[in-house]
Amino acid sequence: MPTLLEAKEVTKIYAKAQHPSLNKVSFSVSKSEFIAIMGASGSGKTTLLNVLSTIDTPTSGSITIDGVNIKNLTNSGAADFRRDKLGFIFQEYLLLDSLTIFENIAVPLTLQKLPPKKIENMVRSLAEAFGIDSQLNKYPNELSGGQRQRASALRAIVKRPSILFADEPTGALDSNSATDLLNTLKESNEALSTTILMVTHDAYAASFADRILIFKDGRIIRELFKQNDDRRIFYESIAREVAKLDTER
Amino acid sequence: MHNLSMAFKNLKNNFSFYALYLLSVSFVITIFFAFTSFSMNTVMLEKISNDGRVETMCNTISVFLMAFVVFYMSYSNRFFLRRRTKELGIYALLGYRKSTILSLLITENLLTCSGAFIAGILLGGFFHKGIVFGITKLLDLAVNNSEIHFFNPNAIMKTACFIFAVVIVLALSNSRFLFKSSLMDLVRYEKSAEKKMKFHAVPAVIGFFAVISGYCLALDILRGTKSLWLTIGFYPVAMLTFTLVLSGTVLFIASFLPFSVQAGKKNKRKFYTETKIITAPGFIYRIHSNSRTLIMLTLLSAATLTVSSVMALSLYYPIAAVSRMAPSEIECRIENESEITAIQQIINKYSSDTDVTFLQTDIYKVTSSAGQLPMEYGIGTSKGDADNEKILRDAGFECIPYSNYIALLEAQGRQKVLEQLTALNDNECILVKYQPAPNDDETGNIYPLLIGNNEIPVTVTAVTLNNPISFANSVGTLIISDDLYHTIAEQAVPAAKILSINGKSIEDNEALFQALSEFLSGSPYLQGNSHRKHEIFSLNSSTFLLLGFLVVLFFIASGSILYFNNVSAITDSKSDYNILWKMGYTDRKIKKIIKKQTAAFYSIPFLFGLADCIFATLVYKSALMQNILENSLGLYAPAMAAIMLTFIIYLVYYHLTVHTCCKAVLTK
Numbered sequence: 001m002p003t004l005l006e007a008k009e010v011t012k013i014y015a016k017a018q019h020p021s022l023n024k025v026s027f028s029v030s031k032s033e034f035i036a037i038m039g040a041s042g043s044g045k046t047t048l049l050n051v052l053s054t055i056d057t058p059t060s061g062s063i064t065i066d067g068v069n070i071k072n073l074t075n076s077g078a079a080d081f082r083r084d085k086l087g088f089i090f091q092e093y094l095l096l097d098s099l100t101i102f103e104n105i106a107v108p109l110t111l112q113k114l115p116p117k118k119i120e121n122m123v124r125s126l127a128e129a130f131g132i133d134s135q136l137n138k139y140p141n142e143l144s145g146g147q148r149q150r151a152s153a154l155r156a157i158v159k160r161p162s163i164l165f166a167d168e169p170t171g172a173l174d175s176n177s178a179t180d181l182l183n184t185l186k187e188s189n190e191a192l193s194t195t196i197l198m199v200t201h202d203a204y205a206a207s208f209a210d211r212i213l214i215f216k217d218g219r220i221i222r223e224l225f226k227q228n229d230d231r232r233i234f235y236e237s238i239a240r241e242v243a244k245l246d247t248e249r
Numbered sequence: 250m251h252n253l254s255m256a257f258k259n260l261k262n263n264f265s266f267y268a269l270y271l272l273s274v275s276f277v278i279t280i281f282f283a284f285t286s287f288s289m290n291t292v293m294l295e296k297i298s299n300d301g302r303v304e305t306m307c308n309t310i311s312v313f314l315m316a317f318v319v320f321y322m323s324y325s326n327r328f329f330l331r332r333r334t335k336e337l338g339i340y341a342l343l344g345y346r347k348s349t350i351l352s353l354l355i356t357e358n359l360l361t362c363s364g365a366f367i368a369g370i371l372l373g374g375f376f377h378k379g380i381v382f383g384i385t386k387l388l389d390l391a392v393n394n395s396e397i398h399f400f401n402p403n404a405i406m407k408t409a410c411f412i413f414a415v416v417i418v419l420a421l422s423n424s425r426f427l428f429k430s431s432l433m434d435l436v437r438y439e440k441s442a443e444k445k446m447k448f449h450a451v452p453a454v455i456g457f458f459a460v461i462s463g464y465c466l467a468l469d470i471l472r473g474t475k476s477l478w479l480t481i482g483f484y485p486v487a488m489l490t491f492t493l494v495l496s497g498t499v500l501f502i503a504s505f506l507p508f509s510v511q512a513g514k515k516n517k518r519k520f521y522t523e524t525k526i527i528t529a530p531g532f533i534y535r536i537h538s539n540s541r542t543l544i545m546l547t548l549l550s551a552a553t554l555t556v557s558s559v560m561a562l563s564l565y566y567p568i569a570a571v572s573r574m575a576p577s578e579i580e581c582r583i584e585n586e587s588e589i590t591a592i593q594q595i596i597n598k599y600s601s602d603t604d605v606t607f608l609q610t611d612i613y614k615v616t617s618s619a620g621q622l623p624m625e626y627g628i629g630t631s632k633g634d635a636d637n638e639k640i641l642r643d644a645g646f647e648c649i650p651y652s653n654y655i656a657l658l659e660a661q662g663r664q665k666v667l668e669q670l671t672a673l674n675d676n677e678c679i680l681v682k683y684q685p686a687p688n689d690d691e692t693g694n695i696y697p698l699l700i701g702n703n704e705i706p707v708t709v710t711a712v713t714l715n716n717p718i719s720f721a722n723s724v725g726t727l728i729i730s731d732d733l734y735h736t737i738a739e740q741a742v743p744a745a746k747i748l749s750i751n752g753k754s755i756e757d758n759e760a761l762f763q764a765l766s767e768f769l770s771g772s773p774y775l776q777g778n779s780h781r782k783h784e785i786f787s788l789n790s791s792t793f794l795l796l797g798f799l800v801v802l803f804f805i806a807s808g809s810i811l812y813f814n815n816v817s818a819i820t821d822s823k824s825d826y827n828i829l830w831k832m833g834y835t836d837r838k839i840k841k842i843i844k845k846q847t848a849a850f851y852s853i854p855f856l857f858g859l860a861d862c863i864f865a866t867l868v869y870k871s872a873l874m875q876n877i878l879e880n881s882l883g884l885y886a887p888a889m890a891a892i893m894l895t896f897i898i899y900l901v902y903y904h905l906t907v908h909t910c911c912k913a914v915l916t917k
Contacts, residue, residue, distance in 0.1 A: 055831060076835045083833025094828045096527070098534030103526055108832055110526045116517035 001030035004163060004195050005052065010061035012047050012218075021047040023218035024061065029163070032193040034186070036206035038242065039215030045199040046167060048215070052197065053086055053165045054078040066162045083111050087156030087164040087194075091171040093148040095140040101151045102127075102136040108159040126158050130184055146177025150184055157188045164188075166198040170205045182208045203242050207235035214241065255353060257360070270325055271365055273809040277318055277802065278369025278408065283376035284314060284798045286404040292397055293381055296390045303791045310795050314802065319415055321806040326358070326419045328813045330426060337427070338435030347427050354427075355420045366412050373408075374399045380794065388787050389759065453508035456500025463493035467864035470871045478872055487868070494864075498547055498857060503540040506853070507533045523838060527829065528845045535818055535850070542814055543853055546807050550858030553803040554895050555865045560793055560800075561887035562866060566874060567785045569884065573877050575719045575776040576661050577749040578756055579765065582722060582774040583609070589748060595768060599761040602754030606660045610653045611743035612723055613734070614645040617696045618704060625683050625725035646698065646727040647744065649718070650734035654679075657717035660751040666715045673730040678707040681716045681726035685879050696727075701740040705733065714879055719776040722747050759783055804895070807854065808902035812909075815847050819910040826914045836915050843910050851903045859892060 005028060012022040022044050029035055037045045050056035052063060054070050063070050066085055073081055087108075095104045102123055109119045127133040132150055140148055149169060156164050166185065170178035186208050188194045200206050208231065212224040224241060226234045287293065288307035297303055330337075340350050378399060385392045467490055469476045478486045510529050514520045520529060536543065583589055589607065596605060617626070629642035651673045658667050673679065680691055691712050697704045707729060716726060722745060729737075755761055762780040769775050819826075826839050834842075866888055870876075878884060 053831075076837070079830070079833050079835040079838075081833075082831060086833075088831050090828075094824065096530075096825050096828065098530045098825075099526070100530070103530060106521065107523075107526055107829075110521045111523045111833055113523070114521075116521040119521050120517070 001032060003028045004031045004033075004066060005029040005197075006062075006064045007052065008062045010048070010051060010058045010063060012044075012051055012056070013059045020059070020218050022051065022058070025218070025220060026061075027213060027220060029195060029197065032189065032195055033211065034189045034196045034209045035198070036209035036212045037197065037199045037215060038201070038203075038206055038212055038238070040245070041201075043215040044218040045215050047218075049165050049167055049197065049199050053088065054082055083108070084159075085162040087159065087161035089149070089153050089156050089164070089166040089169045091168040093140070093145070093152045093172075095148055095152055095155070097140050100137055100139055101132065101143070104140070104151060105136075105155045105158050108155060112159060122158055126154055130154055130187070144177070146173050146180055149173055149177065149181050153181060153184050153188070157192065157194055160192065161194070163195045163197060166196060166200075168200055169198065170200065170202060178202075178205065203238040204235060206238050207231050212238060212241075214245065216245070255356075259353075259357060267329075267361065270329065270813075271361060271368075273805055274322060274325070274361065274365035275368040275372065276805050277321060278365050278412065279372040279376055280798055280802050280805070281314060281318055281411070282369050282373030282404060282408045283380065284311070284795075285407050286373065286377040286401045287380060287794075289401050289404050289407075290377075290381070290397060292392060293384065296392060297384065297388070297787070297791045303795070306792065306795050310799060313799060315411060317799075317802055317806065318411070319418060321809070322415050322419065323422060324810055325813065326422065327426075328817060330354075330423060332817065334430075334435055338432065341432050341435055351420070351424050351427055354423050355416070358416050358419050358423075362412050362416050366409065370400065370405060370408065377401075384790060384794065387790060389783075448508045448511050449504060450508065452500050452504040454505075456497050456503070456505040459493045459497030460501050461497075463490050463497055464860065464864050466490045466493065467868050470868050478868075483872060490868075494861060495548070498551075498861075499544050502536070502544050502547060502853065502857075507536050523834070524842050524845060527842050528849070531822075531846055532849050535846075539814060539818070539850075542810065543850065546810060546854040547857045549803055549807045550854040550895075551861035551865075552858075553800055553807065554858045554862035554892060556796060556803075557800050557891040557895065558862050558866045558888040559869050560796055561891040562870060562874075562885070564785075564789055564793060565887040566870075566878070566884065567789075568782055570877055571778055571781045571785070573714065573716055573720070575721075575778045575781045576663075576715075576717055577657070577719070577751050577776070578778050579750040579762065579780075580719050580722060580774075580776045581748055581765065581769055581772060583746045583748050591768065592748065592750070592765065595764050596750065596755060596761065599758055599764070600752070600754040602752065604754050605750060605752035608653070608656055608660055608749045608751075610649050610657070610718065610747045610749065611738070612718075612726075612745045612747060613648045613737045613741050614643060614744040615648050615698045615700060615727075615737060615741075616645045617698055619694075619696045621694070622696070623680060623682075623691055623694075623725070624686075625681070628683060628724050642724065643744075645725065646696070647723045647725050648698075648727045648729050648734060648737060649723075650731045651679075651728055652731050654717050654728045657749055658715070660749065661717070662751075663715065666713075671710075673710065673728070675730045675733045676705075676707055677710045677730065679728040680709045680712045681723075681728065682712050682714055683720065683724060684875075684877055685714060686712075698737075700737050705736075707733070714877075718747055718749070721776050722774055757783075804898050808898060811851055811854070812902055812906050815850055815906045816909050816913070819843060819846065820913045823914055839915060840907075840911050843914065844907055847903060847906050847910065851899055851906075855896070855899050858895075862892065 007028070008026050010022055010025045011020055013020045025044075025048060037048060039045050047056065051058045052065070052070075054073060058071065065081075068081065068085075070078070070081065095101075096107070099107070105123045105127070106119050109122060114122075123136070124133065127136055130150065130153075132147065132154065135143060135147055135151070140151070143151070149172075153166075153169070156166075164185075169185070170181055173181060182205055185196055185198070189196050196209070198205070198209060206212050210226045212222075213220050214222040214224070222241065224234075224238060284307075288304075288311060294303055337350055340353075341347070378397070381392070381394070381397055384390065385394075466477065466486065469486075470478045473479075510533050514529055519525060581592070583592075589609070593607065626646060627644040630644045655667065655670070658670075678696075682691075691709050694709045695706050696709070697706045707727075716723070718726060757779045759780065762775075762777045766772075766775055826842075829839055829842070830836075866885075
């Protein structure tokens with residue numbers, strides 16, 4: 001598979017911080033890959049996600065996504081890049097309360113200036129495929145946490161982003177809702193070939209990924225591959241690794 | 250930590266947050282103090298009021314002013330309390346008693362109000378002095394400025410007591426809020442979600458039609474004698490119009506606007522755009538919780554605009570009408586030739602210049618046998634209610650010669666009118682109208698004039714509003730050829746002899762006018778152009794000034810409430826803008842969304858207020874003002890200036906709001 005994202009020697013040092021949040025991190029992501037980033041709090045996971053998604057800028061190093069060196073982007077260039085190439089899912093759902101679920105999912109498409117008919121078709125077919133078509137006319141506060149997060153995921157994937165960034169997407173969900181969401185992400189990854197980079201604390205959530213990058217003190221200290229393992233076996237190996245990490249603290 | 254030091258720290262750390270509050274309260278206190286100082290300024294009141302009218306107005310306006318200050322400060326206090334509810338919840342979680350939290354709030358309010366009080370007294374002192382200076386200059390009053398203190402101790406005391414009373418009201422309101430709210434309510438207050446908006450077509454349609462009917466009813470006044478305002482009566486129709494517009498405004502804002510925006514979402518081509526998809530639902534969402542504030546602001550804005558526009562019109566119209574009421578600088582009736590010499594001597598005492606012209610016009614009253622005569626022919630011949638109808642007039646045309654007409658216009662400096670005049674034949678005349686009558690053109694009418702035993706018909710070749718003699722001395726003036734005039738003069742005695750005095754050097758000379766008035770024993774036929782203007786200013790300036798206090802206060806309050814409301818709504822949704830930014834919205838696009846959202850909330854009160862103001866001014870002008878000037882857009886210029894000024898004030902507040910919101914939302 002061709003490389004979609006390439007991070008080289010990425011370093012991020014915040015003013016007044018004693019240690020770098022990211023310390024010469026290098027890795028690459030292939031197209032259609034599902035990657036989970038794990039690590040303890042403060043290990044640099046979210047900083048990496050912010051830096052990769054143009055929300056923050058690295059202190060040094062280079063990041064290339066879909067052939068674009070994002071460090072060279074201007075403010076409006078970065079906005080256009082996020083509009084065209086990136087999708088986001090957040091722990092707190094972050095749906096717009098004043099918009100219906102349909103409108104929430106449609107926002108990224110209006111930003112791409114697609115014709116109304118196409119927007120309607122895309123939203124409805126995706127909602128149908130992921131089983132939330134009956135919720136489309138509801139407002140976020142009329143839905144459960146799981147339903148909201150699913151809507152948030154659809155909002156991120158409806159525009160077919162080159163890469164989807166998910167920051168602790170299951171963090172606020174009960175186990176059933178979390179499984180539903182992870183299945184949605186996996187389905188999107190497999191059926192729509194969406195490349196996913198997911199930050200998570202949860203070994204169970206990480207087991208849906210193809211590869212795990214484990215972070216500690218701003219560095220990648222280990223890498224786990226699913227290969228042909230069953231998800232359950234992969235989950236056990238992740239859990240062992242996380243436990244080992246905890247004892248090493 | 251001690252309450253006082255905590256309050257100090259809170260205010261210091263949130264200075265930018267409180268700055269506008271402090272500023273607006275300072276302004277409000279400035280207006281209040283200046284007004285109180287003025288109403289307690291016995292030196293000025295003695296000069297401008299001799300019948301207690303100004304004092305009565307001061308007392309009435311003072312009640313409005315106090316009610317308004319209480320309302321405005323309560324609103325602002327509630328706004329800040331809402332913004333700080335979570336913080337207060339944290340105090341409660343840490344173990345602070347509600348009474349301790351309340352005393353913290355009271356201390357903060359006391360500190361803020363003390364700061365605003367000091368600023369208000371200082372600025373108010375200057376403002377009061379400025380008003381006194383302005384009135385003294387405008388009315389040419391002899392006032393010893395040293396008698397008027399910069400700070401009136403009684404006014405300071407009254408203002409201090411009032412502000413203290415407001416602080417107590419705020420403390421009571423805060424305690425009610427605090428003791429009614431549970432700990433959970435406090436901590437989660439900001440997160441409480443809006444209920445789902447329901448859209449009802451019936452109230453929306455009723456609201457729309459009520460407003461339209463109200464405006465149509467107001468426009469009906471333009472139908473003149475056929476209008477419902479005259480056939481049914483002014484007050485019943487005025488009440489009906491007011492009720493329709495008021496109830497319509499309420500339903501229009503609360504139901505029609507969200508309903509129509511929701512319906513507008515069906516236009517997908519327009520709705521599915523990067524800004525509309527955010528602003529349209531956002532508008533519906535916000536109007537749901539803010540309709541009451543918006544209705545209140547709309548009514549406030551309508552009142553402010555109407556008062557300022559009517560005020561401007563009421564001042565400007567009589568001044569513009571002076572050119573018809575008293576076209577010459579000075580004009581009087583004379584009984585014998587010796588009076589002219591005496592008058593000339595008086596004028597020479599006050600003006601040594603040679604530019605003064607004296608023109609005598611002998612008016613001859615002539616009757617006519619025509620079946621249909623102009624309204625001016627018989628005006629004032631029967632008893633009415635007005636003061637000037639005490640002396641009854643004989644019906645007839647009051648004839649003056651064409652050459653005198655030209656000479657008078659020249660002396661009065663009306664060159665433009667002169668340029669349009671053409672000479673008159675013996676069978677022609679110019680009819681001077683009292684009121685414009687666009688639907689009843691009398692040009693071409695033939696009036697047979699009864700001169701001695703003969704009947705000489707004259708044709709009206711033109712009607713004019715450019716009367717050369719004041720209405721006090723001549724109504725139903727007919728300008729005829731010099732030959733015809735001489736024919737009349739040979740057979741009759743003049744009905745009145747008018748002396749018109751003009752010249753730059755005698756303009757704005759109130760002392761001269763008083764001397765002439767004394768000489769003529771207060772004759773009602775003595776008229777003066779500058780004197781009339783001076784009189785209008787003297788009679789109305791205090792009224793306008795006092796109403797001006799209210800208008801300024803309304804502006805500050807409505808602008809500040811809109812500012813607070815918008816800043817609050819937009820900063821509360823900071824996370825929403827953050828999501829949009831992450832989705833790929835540029836700062837520019839987000840700014841555009843903020844601008845549109847803010848503009849919607851500013852334009853509703855302004856546009857509604859503007860519409861109400863236009864229709865109310867129209868009704869006022871048509872029904873309550875005597876119309877003696879030709880209708881022209883120029884007459885509405887002062888009203889337009891008042892509207893423009895309001896627009897500029899709203900625009901300044903709008904930009905200030907957008908700036909604050911963008912600063913809060915776009916700061917990473």
